[in-house]
Amino acid sequence: MENTLLLFPQLNISAPKDKAYYKKAVMKEEPHKAGKAGAKQKRNRLSLLLQKPEFHEGDHLGKAGNLPKAASVSPEEAVKWGESFDKLLSEKAGLDAFTKFLKTEFSEENIEFWIACEDYKKSKSAHELLPKAKTIFETFIQKDAPKEVNLDFHTKEVTSQSMGRPGRSTFEAAQSTVYRLMEQDSYPRFLRSAPYLGLLQGRAPARAPLRRRSRSFTVSDFKGARPSATLW
Secondary structure, three states, X not given: OHHHHHHOHHHHHHHHHHHHHHHHHHHHHHHHHHHHHHHHHHXXXXXXXXXXXXXXXXXXXXXXXXXXOHHHOOHHHHHHHOOOHXXXXXXXXXXXXXXXXXXXXOOHHHHHHHHHHHHHHOXXXXXXXXXXXXXXXXXXXXOOOOOOOOOOHHHHHHHXXXXXXXXXXXXXXXXXXXXXXXXXXXXXXXXXXXXXXXXXXXXXXXXXXXXXXXOOOOHHHHOOOOOOOOOO
């Protein structure tokens, strides 16, 4: 028996190896189960989150006919917005409403540039001008900028040249051009939009009515039906 064990020593350690193999198998299997359990918990949490009403509050902010923040504006305030473009932008509620409207037209870069220029002119020191000017130029003016505004060649060239020593008037020409563009083009459309007209009437913007789907009939739908007394 001893010779057998010497010739086949693996027989003497077969049991421990089985146990070690079992432990390894369990260790490999447990992360797999844990991964499945974790994924299931994530799906459950996401499902609960989607059922909460507050999760859907911002779903339609960029769509026409939805101005939730501006809906509390009184008709008298809304009337003032129609008096001039400057009055619209001078009030926070008006600025918010106009910004949301431009998002529906995919031209919000114009009002964002105008706001950035207003903030730039309020810089307290010359030390703040250079980094702000660089950010504005790279974001809105330079070629292929992520939010490039529509400027004529002369205005863009003048603005580019002044970037060497930016001052508070660096973006005045460009800001005036974008302001006129919004005043003459986007502002009249805003005054004719359904959200603004709804505010004038003192109500929240109305949503489009749901359309009922027409049912298609088959021959089987008429089986067993009683014939009408008159056909015409």
